[in-house]
Structures are given as C-alpha cells and as structure tokens.
Amino acid sequence: MLRIALRSNLTKFALMAAIAMLTQFGASQTVDKPAADPRIAGALQDISQQRIQANIAQLVSFGTRLTLSAQDPASIASGHGIGAAREWLKSQFEQYAKDCGGCLEVKTDSFNEEPADRIPKATEITNVYAVLKGTDPAQANRIVLVTGHYDSRNSDTFDVSGDAPGANDDASGTAVSLECASVLSKLKFPATIIFLTVAGEEQGLNGSKHFAKMAKDAGWQLEGVLNNDIVGADKSAEQDHSVVRVFSEGVPVAATEQDVGRIRGSGGESDSPSRQLARYIADVGRTYAMGVKPMLVFRLDRYLRGGDHFSFNQQGFAAVRLTEFREDFHHQHQNVKTENGIEYGDLPKFVDYDYVSHVARLNAATLASLASAPAPPANLHILTKELENDTTLTWDASPGATGYEVVWRATTSPEWEHAENVGNTTRATLKLSKDNVIFAVRAMDAAGHRSLPVVPLPER
Numbered sequence: 001m002l003r004i005a006l007r008s009n010l011t012k013f014a015l016m017a018a019i020a021m022l023t024q025f026g027a028s029q030t031v032d033k034p035a036a037d038p039r040i041a042g043a044l045q046d047i048s049q050q051r052i053q054a055n056i057a058q059l060v061s062f063g064t065r066l067t068l069s070a071q072d073p074a075s076i077a078s079g080h081g082i083g084a085a086r087e088w089l090k091s092q093f094e095q096y097a098k099d100c101g102g103c104l105e106v107k108t109d110s111f112n113e114e115p116a117d118r119i120p121k122a123t124e125i126t127n128v129y130a131v132l133k134g135t136d137p138a139q140a141n142r143i144v145l146v147t148g149h150y151d152s153r154n155s156d157t158f159d160v161s162g163d164a165p166g167a168n169d170d171a172s173g174t175a176v177s178l179e180c181a182s183v184l185s186k187l188k189f190p191a192t193i194i195f196l197t198v199a200g201e202e203q204g205l206n207g208s209k210h211f212a213k214m215a216k217d218a219g220w221q222l223e224g225v226l227n228n229d230i231v232g233a234d235k236s237a238e239q240d241h242s243v244v245r246v247f248s249e250g251v252p253v254a255a256t257e258q259d260v261g262r263i264r265g266s267g268g269e270s271d272s273p274s275r276q277l278a279r280y281i282a283d284v285g286r287t288y289a290m291g292v293k294p295m296l297v298f299r300l301d302r303y304l305r306g307g308d309h310f311s312f313n314q315q316g317f318a319a320v321r322l323t324e325f326r327e328d329f330h331h332q333h334q335n336v337k338t339e340n341g342i343e344y345g346d347l348p349k350f351v352d353y354d355y356v357s358h359v360a361r362l363n364a365a366t367l368a369s370l371a372s373a374p375a376p377p378a379n380l381h382i383l384t385k386e387l388e389n390d391t392t393l394t395w396d397a398s399p400g401a402t403g404y405e406v407v408w409r410a411t412t413s414p415e416w417e418h419a420e421n422v423g424n425t426t427r428a429t430l431k432l433s434k435d436n437v438i439f440a441v442r443a444m445d446a447a448g449h450r451s452l453p454v455v456p457l458p459e460r
C-alpha cells in the first residue's frame with residue numbers, strides 16, 4: 001500500500017510523481033493487506049467446528065424443513081417439520097443472548113404468504129433473527145447482516161413429509177449465521193450486526209423478499225448482506241476445499257434508467273455496491289487466516305439458480321452470495337436414495353465441517369470489520385467541471401472516521417490496486433487522471449478499520 005505521510009505538498013508531489021513513473025513502467029504497486037485487529041482475530045479462534053457440526057445435525061434431525069411442512073404445536077413437540085426447526089433456531093439465539101447478558105435481541109418476522117407457483121395454499125413463513133445493537137449512538141443505525149436459509153426440499157418441492165435433510169443446502173449457511181451470532185455476541189461494535197435465518201427460499205425466496213422489503217420500508221441503513229447458501233464443500237472428488245465463491249451483481253438490479261446512463265458513461269459496470277462488498281471480503285480474506293480463500297465471481301449467481309442475496313439487491317442493498325467451489329447435484333434437491341451405485345440426497349456425511357468453520361470465520365471477520373469501521377463516506381463526488389489531468393474528490397465527514405483513503409485501480413483491473421491516506425479531510429486532489437483509472441474513497445478509524453469503499457458520482 002502506498003501509505004504516504006503528507007508532511008508537505010512538495011513531498012506529496014514528489015512521491016506521486018515517483019508513483020506515476022513506477023506505474024508507467026509497469027511496476028506493480030499493490031494495496032497490501034490491512035492490519036488484523038487482534039480482537040477480531042481472537043474471536044475467530046472461538047469459531048467451533050464441533051458446534052457447527054452439531055447445529056447442522058440438529059437441523060437435519062427435523063426430517064424435513066420444507067416451508068410447506070408441519071408447524072402445528074403437535075409437530076413442533078414431536079420435533080418434525082419446519083415449525084420445530086423455527087422454534088429450535090429461536091431457542092439457540094436466545095441461549096446466545098443469555099450467554100452475553102442479553103446483548104442480543106431475538107426476533108421473528110412472520111407473515112402469511114398467499115398461494116403462488118410453489119405455494120399451493122396460504123402459508124405462514126417465519127424468519128428468525130438476532131440483533132446485536134451497535135454501541136455508538138451515532139452509528140448504531142448502520143447495519144451489516146449475515147443470512148442463511150433454514151428451509152429445505154427434496155426432489156418434489158411439494159413433498160411435505162418425505163425426508164429433506166438439507167445438510168449443505170442450507171443447514172450449512174444457517175449454521176454460519178448461528179456461529180457468527182455465538183462468537184460475535186461476545187464483542188461490542190459501534191455499528192449493528194443482524195444474524196438472520198430465513199425460510200421460503202426454495203419456494204421462491206419468500207422469506208428474504210419479505211425481510212428485505214421490511215428493511216427498505218423501515219429505511220434501514222443496511223450496508224452489506226452476506227448470504228451463505230451451500231457452504232458445505234460437498235466431498236466430491238473435484239471439490240476445491242481451499243476456496244469459496246463470492247457472487248456479486250454488476251449493474252445493480254435496482255438501478256434506475258438514470259443510474260444506468262451514468263454507469264454506461266463512466267465505465268461503472270463493475271462498481272456496484274455489491275461488488276465493493278465482494279472486494280472487501282477478498283481484503284478480509286488476505287488479512288485474517290481463514291483456511292479458505294474468497295474467489296470473486298463477477299455475476300449475480302450461477303446459471304439457472306438464484307438466492308436470497310437477490311431479494312436484498314432488488315431493494316437496492318449491497319448483497320453477495322457465498323457458495324462452495326463445486327456443487328454435487330446428486331446431493332441437492334434430491335430424495336435420499338441409492339440408484340446404480342450413486343447416493344442421492346443432501347446428507348450430513350457429505351459436508352466438510354472444517355470448511356464450514358472456515359467460511360464462518362470469513363463471515364465473522366467481514367461482519368466484525370465492517371461493524372468496527374466508520375460509516376462509508378457519503379455525498380462523494382468527483383469534480384468534472386473542468387478539463388484537467390488532476391482528480392479532485394469531495395465528500396461529507398463520516399461518523400467515527402479519523403481519516404480517509406483514496407483507492408484506485410486500472411479500469412481493466414478486478415480489485416483495488418493502490419491506496420493513499422489523505423488524512424482527516426473531506427477533499428483530496430490527486431495527480432492522476434480520472435479518465436484513466438477508477439477511484440473510490442473509504443473512511444478509517446484510529447485503529448485502522450476501513451469502511452466499504454464508495455465510488456464517486458460525477459459533479460458538474
């Protein structure tokens with residue numbers, strides 16, 4: 001990283017000139033990894049593979065968690081169906097809340113879904129979540145969120161009683177959300193973290209759609225959503241257990257015509273807020289020892305598939321999907337059976353629990369980093385009034401910030417390549433042409449936590 005002590009403009013200019021020369025001659029000046037926060041690193045050590053495995057086994061024990069399956073009191077008491085899973089999730093979050101002296105608020109978001117394609121009759125759907133409220137009154141309204149879907153299905157999306165273990169899809173993601181709650185509730189953060197588990201994913205993203213709309217309608221300042229869906233690293237021969245895919249949308253689905261015009265005009269196709277979140281996760285992956293490396297995939301999702309992050313994208317929020325490197329389709333959305341020597345079904349024995357715990361660490365480190373960081377700079381503009389070869393950026397001061405970094409990269413580069421600390425200011429001029437690179441600004445606190453970078457709007 002180009003960390004420059006700006007003692008004088010002359011020094012700055014000399015350094016910038018040197019940098020420009022180096023860049024010109026092809027020397028690579030990469031943004032190095034931000035320093036790890038020992039408090040966050042410590043929390044990651046508490047992530048428990050045993051607890052994750054036990055939680056996945058518990059979710060599988062409900063037989064099926066199909067959204068249309070039983071949720072009457074007798075079924076809940078007998079431990080069968082989605083109602084039993086829902087009550088158990090609530091009790092887990094409540095246990096974590098008790099363990100931290102009531103630091104978590106456990107809530108449900110219940111609604112009645114009218115009949116639709118995969119919902120034959122009106123069905124109550126319940127999302128279960130826990131809120132770790134931010135401790136800084138100026139920042140507590142900022143929210144980061146982790147989610148997984150606790151509903152499951154087998155070959156028949158209307159089969160309300162047949163086994164649908166859903167160990168990987170998506171008890172794994174649900175267990176990640178639980179584990180993040182268990183571990184991060186031991187710490188305090190200036191901003192708020194929400195640990196969410198949704199239902200209805202397999203019937204049409206119903207739970208996440210309802211939750212995301214609620215967040216939008218209530219004006220939540222939701223800065224980032226991590227959707228973990230199929231993070232069990234199915235133990236097939238071709239699996240790569242060292243990476244997790246992070247999918248992010250390019251041109252936002254929520255972009256207006258005006259937004260699209262600006263994106264087209266400025267080459268902003270790869271700079272959606274979701275993509276900044278994906279790059280942030282890549283940074284976190286370099287900073288903390290995880291055992292798994294984020295592999296950024298610059299598309300909304302896999303072909304023919306969707307997920308809960310899309311519900312949040314539709315409401316204009318930054319949201320990404322984390323998924324294992326290679327899926328085994330014999331083990332997804334299948335009845336449990338063996339045919340011609342092939343085992344079908346989403347069984348716990350195919351899940352790599354070590355891997356799920358690595359993914360949980362990546363999530364926890366990302367949530368903790370974002371919730372520790374100041375708010376991203378607001379009202380950020382790049383001045384385009386004059387024809388000039390310098391670049392001037394202006395922004396509003398962020399609550400909690402003690403300084404700012406301008407980051408930039410070649411227009412053809414996937415990730416930020418350079419960073420310059422510009423100090424505690426709301427305006428910076430760089431000896432670089434805005435026509436040649438993509439700029440963003442991020443806020444920092446005294447301990448070095450960095451916000452999500454924001455790409456400026458042109459100001460004429």
Ligand SMILES: [Zn+2]
Pocket residue numbers: 149169170201229230
């Ligand atoms: Zn899924």
